[in-house]
Amino acid sequence: MAESQVIFLALGGNRARVVAEESGRVVACGGSATVVVDELAAWRAQRFAPGVRVVELARLRRRHLPVAAEQLLVHRAPRAALRAIGRGPLAKWSRRAGPAYERRIADRFHRRVFLPVYQRLWGDVSYRLMRRFVIRASGYDLLVVGDPASIPVAARLAEERHRIKNIAYGLESAQGGAAQPA
Numbered sequence: 240m241a242e243s244q245v246i247f248l249a250l251g252g253n254r255a256r257v258v259a260e261e262s263g264r265v266v267a268c269g270g271s272a273t274v275v276v277d278e279l280a281a282w283r284a285q286r287f288a289p290g291v292r293v294v295e296l297a298r299l300r301r302r303h304l305p306v307a308a309e310q311l312l313v314h315r316a317p318r319a320a321l322r323a324i325g326r327g328p329l330a331k332w333s334r335r336a337g338p339a340y341e342r343r344i345a346d347r348f349h350r351r352v353f354l355p356v357y358q359r360l361w362g363d364v365s366y367r368l369m370r371r372f373v374i375r376a377s378g379y380d381l382l383v384v385g386d387p388a389s390i391p392v393a394a395r396l397a398e399e400r401h402r403i404k405n406i407a408y409g410l411e412s413a414q415g416g417a418a419q420p421a
Contacts, residue, residue: 247275248382303364321340
């Protein structure tokens, strides 16, 4: 693993301890490790070794233009308007209206209208975001699929042979020769 570049896909987070240990082992051997997680909240209990790069896919999704526009128009702008109203005589009403708006209108709109349309138009953007922001121009020597939730994204990356030389389900299988060429 010396001088190798390894990317760990751990979108489900159910093997967090193993992924954290293996990524630390790669860095300790002189390689570089990138761990891609869906949301960091599921990983709060895990400590990564210094030098391990952790990328949160949910943060990248929020940067996608349609999601950013929806968040601005449906969540942030009304919140700002209610804060401005809350400075005057309608302060008490504004404090109650904010959470009610979020729960009854904004969250429902997001789940029932925005997400179905977004998924129909753009599909699963996880793969594209990985390709664009994580892999970029530098290739990786090994892609470690950390959990079952990561398999669809790993399969798409393997189909396109996108700058990844080998795929494995753990460092042991990669070192044992069971890594499959991408």
